[in-house]
Amino acid sequence: MTTKQIEDLILLRIGWWIKGWNLEFPYSPDEIVRTPQCLRWSNLTPGTLPAIPDPSASLWIPPPSHCIKWNVDASLHPILIRSSIGGVLRDSEGKFLCIFSSPIPHMEINMAEVFAIHKALKIVQGSTRLQGRKIIIESDSKNVVGWCCARSGGPWNIQFILNFIRNISSTGLQVEICHKGRASNSVADGLAKRGLSREDDFIAWL
Incomplete structure (x- = not known):
């Protein structure tokens, strides 16, 4: 695997994790890979953290x-x-x-x-x-x-x-x-x- 492929994989995983938090993040995992600078976006109230999602609510079933x-x-x-x-x-x-x-x-x-x-x-x-x-x-x-x-x-x-x-x-x-x-x-x-x-x-x- 090339360095570029490893970088793409890391960025994709970051995108999936962000999606899992269910934040109002305006970019898709694919857009994160193309333009990593979009990760600087922030719309959280200072001092607050996103709630941990309920695993039972996951739409993907093992x-x-x-x-x-x-x-x-x-x-x-x-x-x-x-x-x-x-x-x-x-x-x-x-x-x-x-x-x-x-x-x-x-x-x-x-x-x-x-x-x-x-x-x-x-x-x-x-x-x-x-x-x-x-x-x-x-x-x-x-x-x-x-x-x-x-x-x-x-x-x-x-x-x-x-x-x-x-x-x-x-x-x-x-x-x-x-x-x-x-x-x-x-x-x-x-x-x-x-x-x-x-x-x-x-x-x-x-």
């Missing part, structure tokens, strides 16, 4: 102890004509295991989301440390989850990728693909948006 969970997302920039994907893998304690942020060929947003699921599965396939554990993949697109879980259907031009996803259990992996609201996908959303400014794949094991 997987069972024998499972690990991917949250994946896709992003589209119609003006730049660019698409990208991102994902984060966590265990039952919420510990980050892996993240990715990647540019992909420009395409419709639902098809890009299929590419994000495909990328997550390919990472799992190539890692010996993840073998033997059930994989849960959460997407905020009902259409995409429906395509991946059905025997057929979906866009004709990505049938090869959809069939890979549908047949992944034949390789010995236990995979469950399900739909969750966008609010539980904020980390993956930030990684996907960051991919719009990348030229190459970014994958990090944590």
